[in-house]
Amino acid sequence: MAGLWWPARPAAGALRAWAPRGPHRGKTAKVPRRPLPRTPWTTRGPPPGAPLPRSWQDKRPVQEQIPGLEQVTYAGKQYFVPWLARPRLPRWERGWHDPRHSPGPRYEAMPLYKERVCYVCHQRTKMLEGVRQALWLTKTKLMEGLPPKVLSIIDEPANQLENEDERVQNAISHARVWITTELIPKRESYCPVLLEDLLHLCRTMASKYPSLSKRMLARDYKVAAAWERESSILQVRGMNGILLNAINPLLPVASKDEILATENHILETFHPISPTIDLQEVNVYEERHDTGFREGYPYPHPHTLYFVESANVRPVRFRPEQLRAKMLMFAFGNALAKAKVLYGDDPKVLEHPVVVQSIGTEGRIFQFMVFQLNTTDLASSDGVKNLVWIDSDQYMYDYIRYLPGIRKKVVKFPPGIYGYRPDTFKKFLALYLHGAVQDSTQTQIL
């Protein structure tokens, strides 16, 4: 038959298409060994005293069994020859300690090594249970919504900018649209720009309230705080966010009665999951308290922490729940460090609670938080607890349209901001004005 689609059978003696080539050329496939016959030995094992068959014996290499039979290697010759075996040479020792080529001390040999494990929360810690876990770790009671003092600042008409909506929408358009010549900017670029623009708008109120100028922003500072919580040592360490420092501290937001009422509150546990899950366990640590600033810094009191969540890739970005947990942990860390510096290391209920605010955003959704540290006695779960007010998932706008929506050659949906909500910026501004507005009302009363 002519025109076969498969190649014709090769000549006898020539290599078949599927035969092995190279060093295995000419070898035939080994016939697999038949299964062992069923005898009492193979099913039940050989009786204890009998000699084992060859294949079941322990086989040590012949060189190990007979002393004079080790392999002859070229180690004695000090150079390679192809017919002698390759020697197992001893590992070369430098003889002196070169810091650039040594593996470094083991954890057990480090001076700060401790047997007891410490759990560290840093800026990449994403807690599994989110805010509930952070509440247990910081011995805090949660209150929904912002405190009434802050809400009253929003309601006052004097605390608004001129053309507030227009200026905020300009800021949003700057961050989301005008910042780049490409069509759609990445979150890494627009998120910090949006925060900077909003802060700039807030700072323009300094003409009305002069005490606003007694504040300073700080970036890239490291905070350190350590505390013990029901037989686990916890620490908050590292760079967190942008901190707004002030000359005068924030006055306590909750009254004494509310603080004493927290004694009856029971912290929520989540049974099969331990509260220290997702925290980094370290054995080499040092318990210290550091606000991040030296003594004599002109703006000693922390006012507000701003968190920018601008990772481009969704798996790396913090979800809103995890962002709120991170905000709570770092607000607590800053407050605790400041309290230890002001009032000493002993765990006690504070006479003048420390208040730290916190705002977190990922470019569109804002989380507002006011944290009040009432006590540094955190070892037991009873007693006075700290307080936190959280306003979560505040949308500043719904979405941005980059390209116009054209239906039948008519522009039906122009490009721009859709779903703008003015309340979010009002809350942002209220948290910014929190310490300053009280000063002016008090001076007015005086």
Next chain:
Amino acid sequence: MAVSSLTRALGALLLSPAPSLPQIAQHPRLVCLGGNLLPACHGFSTSSNLSTNNPMWKCRIKYTTRPVGMKKTGGRDHTGRIAVHGIGGGHKQRYRMIDFQRLRYGPGSESGSYDEKVIQIRYDPCRSADIALVAGGKQKRWIIATENMQPGDILKTSRHIGRMAVSASEGDAYPLGALPVGTLINNLESHPGKGAQYIRAAGTCGVLLRKVNGTAIVQLPSKRHMQVLETCMATVGRVSNIDHNKRIIGKAGRNRWLGRRPHSGLWHRKGGWAGRKIKPLPPMKSYVSLPTAAARA
């Protein structure tokens, strides 16, 4: 097949120091092989790498819940020749390290039973079943999900065998001696502490047939009977994704996406594929080494 060799190689992975498992390396630090694992990144790393050139990607010692980049073999073995035909191409996959040893105690807590909470159930590209992220104590791990598992469920794992059989709910893990006869089980071990190697595919379940002085006999999905010690752990219920065998591939391209290359078109006369096959059940497989006659006497 690749996954089974993979799980054998990862048999010594250390979620926490388990006394009965052999350890591959005594080095306590993470094996970081070469600089080609992480791409050049400034500051924080992005999500973990999609694939890797590293042939030692299976030899990771420390357990992680983050997916690990895989290197596809294409059916080739270490000599470079095709060992298994029909494998190659397909969508890139990342391996999620599954913990098949359900009874794993954390360091220092050797109590009888413990609870775990299901966080998330998701699709796994490396197997037909779905996997579940469970958290208990201070650790999180991936396990094979059972049929009716939902996020928020509490699963119990225990190694205690009582006189009365436990009324087990789905997803819990008990030794075979503690379960009532007739329960549907999955993720079965052949030896205690070895890790589950049987009944792991989507929708499968084995049946606990009888318990005979210290051993238990289980019927596998292939109807074969298997005899194991009663201290071997098994999970109760059917494996998730029960409609897996009812799916229709639909087109050749979907098989290519799954990494299956086309069959050879050559007709093998003695292939033995055609015709109905009626065979008796193979004998019961026993993983219990009984004492010899001389010792018993």
